[in-house]
Amino acid sequence: MHYDQGDPKELKDKFWKALASSPFVMLQLDAEPDSAAPMTAQLDKDANAAIWFFTSPDNRFATGGPATAHFSSKGHDAFARITGALSEETSPERKDALWSNMIEAWFPEGKASALLLRMDLGEAAIWAGELGAINTARMFLGLNVRDELKGGYTETQL
Numbered sequence: 836m837h838y839d840q841g842d843p844k845e846l847k848d849k850f851w852k853a854l855a856s857s858p859f860v861m862l863q864l865d866a867e868p869d870s871a872a873p874m875t876a877q878l879d880k881d882a883n884a885a886i887w888f889f890t891s892p893d894n895r896f897a898t899g900g901p902a903t904a905h906f907s908s909k910g911h912d913a914f915a916r917i918t919g920a921l922s923e924e925t926s927p928e929r930k931d932a933l934w935s936n937m938i939e940a941w942f943p944e945g946k947a948s949a950l951l952l953r954m955d956l957g958e959a960a961i962w963a964g965e966l967g968a969i970n971t972a973r974m975f976l977g978l979n980v981r982d983e984l985k986g987g988y989t990e991t992q993l
Contacts, residue, residue, distance in 0.1 A: 843991045846961045850915050851883065853908035862888065862954075864921070865901040872896075876904070877933040877951075884956050884993060887924060889938050892950045896921060902954060914962040917954075917993065924953040956993035 854860075855878055863871035874896075877887040886904075890896050899921040906915040924930065930951045942949040 846963050847883075847959075847991060847993070849913055849963045850906075850959070850961045851878075853910075853913040854878065854886075854906060854915075855880075857909040860904040860906045860917075862896065862902060862904045864896065864898070865903055865918075867895065870895050874904075875937075877938075879929075879932070885919075886954050886956065887929070887933055888921075888952045888954065889933070889941065889949045890952060891942075891948070894950070896952060897923075897950055899923065899952065904954065912964060915959055917956055917959045919954045919956045919993075921952050921954050924951040929953075958990065959993045960990050 854876060858876040858878060860874055860876055861871050862874040874888045874890070877889065879885075879887075888896065896902075902919055902921045904915075904917045904919070906913075906917065908914070930946060930949075933951065934946055938949070939945070
């Protein structure tokens with residue numbers, strides 16, 4: 836795809852909406868490339884500089900530290916690479932606010948058996964574009980779509 840520099844605010848908004856719609860990322864500790872694993876991001880609409888993850892206290896992510904999350908929207912029209920730092924979230928109010936039946940399904944022993952990690956977000960690279968039905972068909976036919984595809988890219992602070 837051909838990406839032009841996009842409006843950072845517009846691309847960040849698109850990213851947050853896409854992540855809210857499908858909150859799954861591949862998370863990895865920067866010091867351990869083989870630690871990459873799918874995780875469900877917990878979002879707070881009033882906190883756009885952090886995301887949270889529930890995990891078990893013995894999970895390798897529990898050690899915290901510099902981390903990177905990779906995101907692909909379910910419609911494949913938004914992608915992101917997000918850097919940040921993982922640490923234990925110590926606020927019981929935050930844990931209560933993010934706890935849900937879906938989380939409890941993973942932790943049937945209850946909240947006390949789950950560790951809540953906060954990822955304080957740093958730099959992000961965001962790609963967004965819309966392929967559309969016509970360009971998808973053109974691609975399957977082997978026709979050039981490079982000039983027809985429009986999208987945006989930005990490197991920004993979250």
